[in-house]
Amino acid sequence: MTAEHIFFFIFGGVSLIGAISVISFRHPIYSALALIVTFFAQAGLFVLLGAHFVAAVQVIVYAGAIMVLFLFVIMLLNLGTLSLKGALSGKLKGVAILLGILLAIEGIYIAVTTLNNPNTAVASSEVAADTSYSIEEIGELLFKDYLLPFEVTSLILLAALIGVIVLVKRGNQQEN
Amino acid sequence: MNLLIDIVIPIVKILIIAHMLIIGVMVMIWSERRVSGWIQDRLGPNRVGPQGLLQPIADGIKFLFKEDLIPNHVDKPLYVLAPAMLLVPAMITVAVVPFGSSIQLFGETIILQIADINIGVLYILAITSLGVYGVVIGAWASNNKYSLLGGLRSSAQMISYELTLGLSIIGVLMLSESLSLRQIAITQGEGVWNCFIHLPAFLAFTTAMYAETNRLPFDLAEAEQELVAGYHTEYSSMKFAMFFMAEYMNMIVGSAVTVTLFLGGWHFFGLENMGGPLWSGLISFAIFFVKTAIFLFVFIWVRWTLPRFRYDQLMNFGWKFLLPVALTSIVVTGTLWIIADGSLLWIGIGNVIAAFIVISIVAGIFMVDNSKKTTVDNTVEVSLPGLDAIE
Amino acid sequence: MLSIEYYLILSALLFTIGVIGVLIRRNAIIIFMCIELMLNAANLAFVAISRSLGQVEGQLFVFFVMAVAAAEVAIGLAIIVSVFKHRETINVDEINSLKG
Numbered sequence: 001m002t003a004e005h006i007f008f009f010i011f012g013g014v015s016l017i018g019a020i021s022v023i024s025f026r027h028p029i030y031s032a033l034a035l036i037v038t039f040f041a042q043a044g045l046f047v048l049l050g051a052h053f054v055a056a057v058q059v060i061v062y063a064g065a066i067m068v069l070f071l072f073v074i075m076l077l078n079l080g081t082l083s084l085k086g087a088l089s090g091k092l093k094g095v096a097i098l099l100g101i102l103l104a105i106e107g108i109y110i111a112v113t114t115l116n117n118p119n120t121a122v123a124s125s126e127v128a129a130d131t132s133y134s135i136e137e138i139g140e141l142l143f144k145d146y147l148l149p150f151e152v153t154s155l156i157l158l159a160a161l162i163g164v165i166v167l168v169k170r171g172n173q174q175e176n
Numbered sequence: 177m178n179l180l181i182d183i184v185i186p187i188v189k190i191l192i193i194a195h196m197l198i199i200g201v202m203v204m205i206w207s208e209r210r211v212s213g214w215i216q217d218r219l220g221p222n223r224v225g226p227q228g229l230l231q232p233i234a235d236g237i238k239f240l241f242k243e244d245l246i247p248n249h250v251d252k253p254l255y256v257l258a259p260a261m262l263l264v265p266a267m268i269t270v271a272v273v274p275f276g277s278s279i280q281l282f283g284e285t286i287i288l289q290i291a292d293i294n295i296g297v298l299y300i301l302a303i304t305s306l307g308v309y310g311v312v313i314g315a316w317a318s319n320n321k322y323s324l325l326g327g328l329r330s331s332a333q334m335i336s337y338e339l340t341l342g343l344s345i346i347g348v349l350m351l352s353e354s355l356s357l358r359q360i361a362i363t364q365g366e367g368v369w370n371c372f373i374h375l376p377a378f379l380a381f382t383t384a385m386y387a388e389t390n391r392l393p394f395d396l397a398e399a400e401q402e403l404v405a406g407y408h409t410e411y412s413s414m415k416f417a418m419f420f421m422a423e424y425m426n427m428i429v430g431s432a433v434t435v436t437l438f439l440g441g442w443h444f445f446g447l448e449n450m451g452g453p454l455w456s457g458l459i460s461f462a463i464f465f466v467k468t469a470i471f472l473f474v475f476i477w478v479r480w481t482l483p484r485f486r487y488d489q490l491m492n493f494g495w496k497f498l499l500p501v502a503l504t505s506i507v508v509t510g511t512l513w514i515i516a517d518g519s520l521l522w523i524g525i526g527n528v529i530a531a532f533i534v535i536s537i538v539a540g541i542f543m544v545d546n547s548k549k550t551t552v553d554n555t556v557e558v559s560l561p562g563l564d565a566i567e
Numbered sequence: 568m569l570s571i572e573y574y575l576i577l578s579a580l581l582f583t584i585g586v587i588g589v590l591i592r593r594n595a596i597i598i599f600m601c602i603e604l605m606l607n608a609a610n611l612a613f614v615a616i617s618r619s620l621g622q623v624e625g626q627l628f629v630f631f632v633m634a635v636a637a638a639e640v641a642i643g644l645a646i647i648v649s650v651f652k653h654r655e656t657i658n659v660d661e662i663n664s665l666k667g
Contacts, residue, residue, distance in 0.1 A: 012577045019581050019604055023588035028596050029254070029316060035600050036309070038581075042607055045574070049618045054626050056298035058610075060342075061633050064305025065335060066603065066640050071312050072331045073644045074596060075324060077651050096590035100583050107579030112572055135295070135355060141623050142630070153634040160638035164645040 007048055015041035028074045032067055039063050053135050181284055189290050193270055201424040202232035208424075208476050215480045242413035247318075250410060254317035259411070259418035262310025266425040269303045272296040273432045274358040275464050276442045279457030288442075288461055289358060296357040297349065300433055301342050304388060307426065308334040311390070311397060314419070315407035326406030329487065330390065330397035336494040337387035337394075343502035344377040344384065347509035347527070348437055351520075357433075361441025365448070369440040373524045376531030377505040378438045380498045385434060387494070389426040392479040396487060431471040432464075439467055496538050504530045574615035582608035595647050595657040599640065606636050 018038030025031045039062045046055035142150055206221070206229060213220025221228040246252065276288030293299060308331055315327020348370050352360040364370055371378040387394040398406030408419045435441060442448055442460035444467075449456055485493065508530040509523055516522035581604060588601030610629045617625020651657050 008573060012573070015577070016580060016584070019584040022600055022604060023584060023592060023597070028594060029313075031597050031600055033254075033313070035603065038604065039607065042611060045577075045611060046614055049574070049614050051614045051618070051626050051629075052293075052295050053298070054610075054614055054629050056295050056302050057630065057633065059302035060298065060305055061637060062603070062607070064302060064308075064338065066637060068305075068308055068312070068331050068335055069640060069644055070596065070600065071309075071316075072328065072335075073648060075312070075316055075328055075331075077648065077657070078324075093591050097587055100587035100590065103586055104580055104583035107582060108576050111575035111579055115572055115575070137623055138626060142627055146624075146627055149631060153631055156638050157634060160641050164641050167642070167645045167649055170649075 004048060007044070011041045011044040011048065014038075015045070029071065032070045032074060035070075036063050036067050039067070053138055185284075185286055186290065189286075189288075190271075193275070193290060194267065197267060197270060197425055197428060198421075200428045201421050202236070204424045204428065204472060205232045205235065205420075207473075208479075211473070211476045212480045215477070236417070239414050239417040244414060245412045247410055249319045251317040251319060254313050255410075256415075258310050258314030258317055259415045259422070260310075261313060262307060262422040263418050263425070265303045265306040265310070266422045266429060269300055269429045270432065272299050272357055273429070273436055274361055274441060275432065276461035277448060277457055280453035286457075287358070288457060292356060292358045295355050297345060297355045297360075297437075300357075301338075301345075304341070305334075305338055307388070307422075310419075310422065311407050314411065315397075318407070318410035320410055322403040322405075323407050323409045326397040326399075326403050326409075330407060333387060333394065333396065333490060333494075336491060337384040337498070340380050340384040340494065340498040340502045341388060343499070344374075344381040344505060345437060346502075347374045347377050347505045350506075350509055350513065351523075357436050357441075361436050361443065364440045365443035368520050368524075369438065369443075371438040371440075373520050374438070374505055374509065374527055375524065376501050376527055380501045380505070381438065382434060383498060384494075385430045386475070386478065387490075389423060389430055391423075391427070391475065393482040393485055394490065395484060396490060399484060427472060427475050428468070431468045431475065435464065435467045435471060439471070492542075496542065497535060500534045500538055501531050504534045571615050571619040575612055578608045578612040578615065580608075581605075581611065593658050593660050595650075595659050595662075596644075598659065599643050599647075603636060603640070606632055 015038045018034045018041060021034035022031045022038065025034060039058060043055040043058045043063075046052075046058060209231070210220040210222075210228065221231040224230040224234045246255065271290045272293055274287070274289040274292070278285050278287045280286075311330045311334075312327045315323040315330070318324075348360065349355060351370070351373065352363040354360060354363070360370075390397050396406075397403075398408065400406075403409070408416055411419060442464040444463045448460040448463055450459055505527055508526045512519075512523045512526045516526075585601045585603075585605035585608060588604065589598050592598055592601070610632055613625040613628050613632070615625075617623065647657055650662060654662060656662065
C-alpha cells in the first residue's frame, strides 16, 4: 500500500461518489456541485498520473468556467420546482441501470483483456515510473505536430460562439 | 535534520503566512475605514485603542457574539457552506506566492515561499476561478430575489473578467519562459519589471483583478442602492464576517500576485542583495511587503474615488475594451519578440502603441454605434438577467 | 507502482454512471452534466494510457476534448435557455414536437 494507492483510492472514491450524486440528487444545483467535486477529484487523479498541466486546465476550464455557466443557467431559469417532474417509472429505471451495469462490465472486461493481451500496443500494464511531462514538451508537440488540429479547435470554438449569438438573438427578436 | 527541513519548516511557513493574512485583513479593515475617512475629509474610527487600531478586534468580538441566524426559507446545507467556499480559495491562493528571496538559517537555505510549483500561475488562475462559487451558492441558497440577482451578476462578471485576467498574463509568461511565480520574479530582478514591458496588460490585469475581488467600481453583486446587500443580504454574524474577510483576503492575495507578476516581486533595484544571507532575505521580504501595502492603498483609493458601473457598461468594458487589449498584448509581445530580436524596449513601446490603437478603434466603433442608437430613442435599455425568471 | 488497470476501470465506471444518468434523468441540464461526466471519463482513460505508453499525445487529446466540451456546453445551454423561454420546460420528454 503505497502513498499512490491511498491517494488513488481517495480520489477515485470521491469521484465515483460525486458521479453517483450527480445523477441521484433531486435539485440541479446539488447535481452541479457534485459534478464540481468529481472534476476536482479527477484533477487529483491527473496529478497522480504526472499530468500537472492537464490537472490545472481541468480545474480552470471545467470547474472554473463550464460549471459556472451551468450554475448561471440553473439560477437564471430557476429550475428548482420542475426537476423531478416526469422522471422515469421504477421499472424503466431498473432496466436502464441494468443496461448500465452490463456496459460497465463490458468496459472493464475490454480494458483488462486489452491490457493483458501481448499483441496489442498497450502491452505495458505498469504505469511508467516518473514520467511527468513538462509544459514545454506539451507546447512543442501542440504547436508543431498538432498545429492543424489545434487551429481546427479554434474554428470549433468560433462556430460555437457565433451559434450561441445567433440562437439568443433570434429568441429575442421573436419576443419583440 | 531532514525531518526538520521537510516538515517543520513548511508548517512554520504556513502558520506565519496564514496568520499574516488574517492580521492583514484586520489591518486592512482598519485602514480602509481610516483612509476612506481621510479621503472624505472626516475622521473614521478613532476611539478603540490608539488611532482606532483595535476597532477590527472590537468588530470581530461583536460578530462572534451576535446570534448566528439561519433564516427559515434558506437552503440550509448550501447556506452554511457558502461562506467557507469563498474563504478557502482566498486563503489557499497564497501558497504559491513568493514573498521574498531566501534566508539562511541553521545552515539551510529556506526559500520564502510555501510551495514553488512549476505551474504556479495556472494554480492561481484555477483557484481564483473557484472564488465565484461561494458568491453564487450563497446567493442561491439565500432564496431571496435580491441575493439571486447579485449572484447572477457576479457569475457573469467573474466569467467575463477571468478571461482578461488569464490572457493578460500570457505576455509575461512568454518573456519569463516559465509558469513558476518564483522564476517570473527572478527574471524581473535580472531584467526590467514587467509593468514597464507590458504596461497595457498590467493595467488590464489590475482592472480585471478589481472585478474579481468585487470591489467598488465592479461591486454590482452587492450594490447597496439596488440589491440591499446583494449576495450576502441574508447573512449575519460570523457568516457575514467570513464573506467580509474573504473580500479583504482576496484583495491582499491579489495585490501580492500583481506585485509578483508585474512589479518585480521582492526586487527593488539591488536593495534586496544588501547585507548577509540572512538580512538580504529579510530585506527582500520587507520590500515585497511594502510594495503590496502600496498596492493595497491604491485598492482603497480606487474604491473611494470611482462610482459603480452600470451592468451593461460593465459587460461592454470587459468584453470590448479589456479583452482586446489583453489579446493585443499577446500578439504584439510574440511578434516583436521575433522581429525586434527580444529587445524589451521595443516590446514595451510596441505594446503601448498597439493598445492605444486598439482602444481608439473600439471606442470609435462604440461612438458610431451609440450615436445611431441615440437618434432613435434616448433611453438606455438595461436588462437584468434573471428578472423575468423571478417574477 | 499503481497498475494502469485501476485507472481504466475507474474510467469505465465513471462513463457508465454518465450513461445511466442520461437514461434515467429527464432534466435536460442534468443530462448535459452526465455528458460532461462521460467526456471526463474518456479524458481519464486518455491520460492514463498516455502515461503507460510514455507519450504526451494522450494529454493533447484531453485538451481537444475540453475545447469541444466547452463549445458543446455553450451551445447546449443556449439551446436550453431558448427552449425554456419558448415552452417553460426543459423536460426532454415534453420537448417532443419538431415545430414549435
